Amino acid sequence: MSAADHRADLIVIGGGIHGCSAALHAALRGMSVIVLEKDTVGRHASGVNAGGVRRLGRHYAEVPLSQRSMEIWYGIADFLDDDCGFQVAPQIKVAETEEELAQLAARRDELNDMGFTHEVLLDRAEVRAHLPAVADHVVGGLACLDDGFAQPYQTTFAFQRKAESLGVRFHEHTRANAVRKEGGDWLVEADAQRFSAPRLLNAAGAWAGDLAAALNEPAPVEAIAPMMIVTSRLPHFCDAVVGATGRPLSFKQMPNGTVVLGGGRRGRADRATNLSEMTFPELMLTAQTAIDIFPAMRDATIVRSWSGVEGRMPDDIPVIGPSARHDNLYHAFGFSAHGFQLGPGVGEIMGNLIATGATNAPLQPFSIARFSDAPQP
Amino acid sequence: MKSCDIAVIGAGPAGLAAATRAADLGYDTVLLDEQPSPGGQIYRAVETADHARTEVMGADYARGRAIVDAFRASGAAYMDGALVWNISTDRVIDFSRGGASSQLSAKRIIVATGAVERPWPLPGWTLPGVTTAGALQILMKASGIVQEDAVLAGSGPLLWLVAAQLVDAGAPPRAVVETTPRAHYRAALAQLPAALRAPGYLAKGWRMMRKVKRAGVRHFAGAENIAIEGADAASAIRFTAKGASERIEASSIALHQGVVPNQQITRLLRCDHAWDAAQQCFRPVTDEDGQSSVQEVYVAGDGAGIGGALSAALHGEITALAIAARDGRGDPARLKSLRAERARDAAVRPFLETLYAPAPHVTAPADDTIVCRCEEVTAGAIREAVNLGAPGPNQVKSFLRAGMGPCQGRVCGPVVSAIIAERRGETPGATGYYRIRPPLKPIPLSELAQFTIPDAPEDR
């Protein structure tokens, strides 16, 4: 039996930032929405990531989405009644060799040709103006001077609370076990409960592939566990979020003085048990890179680590848009460890798309059909 | 990577006894401990303490010498100064020793990391000069350093033991301020007959109290509303007792509210934990012999539930024998008699647990009291986060940074869970506890930058 409060215009499966944001935007367009989350909101990649609000270095297909998202970020405090810990700060990718700097310059030129000017090249002196503590060997960098960072859990929680204030119903610890079409409705069974709605959004992150497969629309989502380490509080020395060009690094000193380090290295992830596990020897290179680029890090101590379970696609860009197989089914998943900044903007696109059935956003590169078109093994 | 049959973590009575017996049974055994010498906190520096110090600490302390000697004579490898900072689910131990990190792969792990003092957040408890009662005792054991004119405040056997040791050292404390609620004495009476079956404990306790009172130490019972005054260091303790407001000037104030299992490693290993209503603490779920819910992970001693030093030594040996029994080896008769001995020793526990259960105010600090010492998060801020909808300690942590500082929630964890549970009207067991993530203690980034394992692939 599906009670009246288990019916809505839209069911969102997955209470990460994308599920919460899409639910909020759908509610803003007058839809009634139910969000089903198997754990708690923001439990996985949305609550545990580096918090980078980054346009810098994105896949070209993501750039328009990222630009739109950034506009929402700038007004996030008014939008969500919570500042989300968002602060504007430069994102800088440093070049450690002239060759790397040339690569960065080429990217800048290509973006300019596409009409985007948000990424700018920094020379040796300019990079030091932003990063006084950077090592001598750094020759320059590529930057988005008005990117930023935010608090991931606070942000996802703020999206949830704003959505709730507009009537969105969140069911945590509610795992969608089975989904099927019955009459005109999507019927979702979650343990003893049943939910129904004419429209369904799959925003289930690392678990989204299972859902898509169950609906005969397989997508190769790999569960990964990006690793982050956090130092004890250090005297303030860096205002920007810093990456490297030739080796993986994500480096950010928080306003409280702690430094969050990550970048590319992965631990073990297991979707079945929700388990993600650090593998520290993998972080040796991250630690070396951080010390190489900021020699002051030599005295830092590591206090904490995180790894959350995240969904990654083989081509490292997400699946966003309508199903290629079913009407009234939509997907937004597989953000491949760089979906946090996209949350506000992609949620808006999905909210519009689901409410009106159409969008002007350039979603074609993100279609789930790109996997069904591929030759089957 | 080095490997072994059994890795024991912690060199208190449980770990020493477990390692000694495991090595005797022929297991390739490695004991890792963070301290420079074996003994744990209870038998700290027992090998090097001279006659005068041993006299002050008493016969129960001196007994540790035999346990340490037996361990030294066993075939177990001993890694002193080894800080275990991570253990993977396949039982690879990351540890730091002498400024470098390395790995040890163990077929089985015995966690013997003992107990920590129950946190007691009260106004002024972060001031220099305020310590745990255990800290005063460690100063005596490890360095023969005696604090004069201390005020001991709180509840539990250790409070009186430290007071008695200070008397024996010629430095009677200025006062013992006891928070044990009067009602607990009445409730404990019912447990008294059973407690008398455990040999020696009650007489020993009574002698300690008599010694302290005869030394002229002021004693306040049923104290409440405790606060510590001071600008840059503690200068006085205030409280109410028997309806009167009291104030005692003191620059050393030692707090104690009993001990609880140290959960850091068992939580890291994702062992199931349960709320123990009798001991008012979380403990890992284990069988009688210390087998946890995680395959090949055992917990021995106070880390599995508070039983004291004698029980811990028995439990350590029991755990080693139980492992052997599983392998079809060992000494079933001895295992049986050790279990019986430990059960007898435990007869005193219901009495102690009832009498010394923390008073309600201990786990319900006032709104403006700091609970997380590292990040200075107050009880009021935690309650506010719960009002906003944070359902448990991990969300409070993400939200407020409680438990995110260098102690990683070791100190505040039990009270944070208690505050959330109280506000949500549920048991701490339902509320849960911080997820414990590596590193278990902070390690230098420069050490991680050198952390290689010879057979590790370059990249994955």
Place this chain on the structure above:
Amino acid sequence: MVRRIEPDGETFEFTFEGRTIVARPGDSIAAALTAAGIVNLRDSVVSGRPRGVFCMMGSCFDCLVEIDGVPNRQACMTAAASGLEVRRQRGGVEVQAS
């Protein structure tokens, strides 16, 4: 005041904030500082308020000091040694959000 159970014994010296501290073999830095009557070891990184020894067993991380230029060392878990230069750890590094 603080005193020793054993009145005599071998000693050595290190410094705290430039002041000479007399220690005995087996002392941690925290123990030797306590014996010297020093309780104020660092500033809280949040409020800047003073902190000192609390647990003496490596749990609470309140006794963090700078030893020979390296910050964040636990005074209670570090053996005192002749010639060490120990300093109070100054905190207050919280930066106001812009």
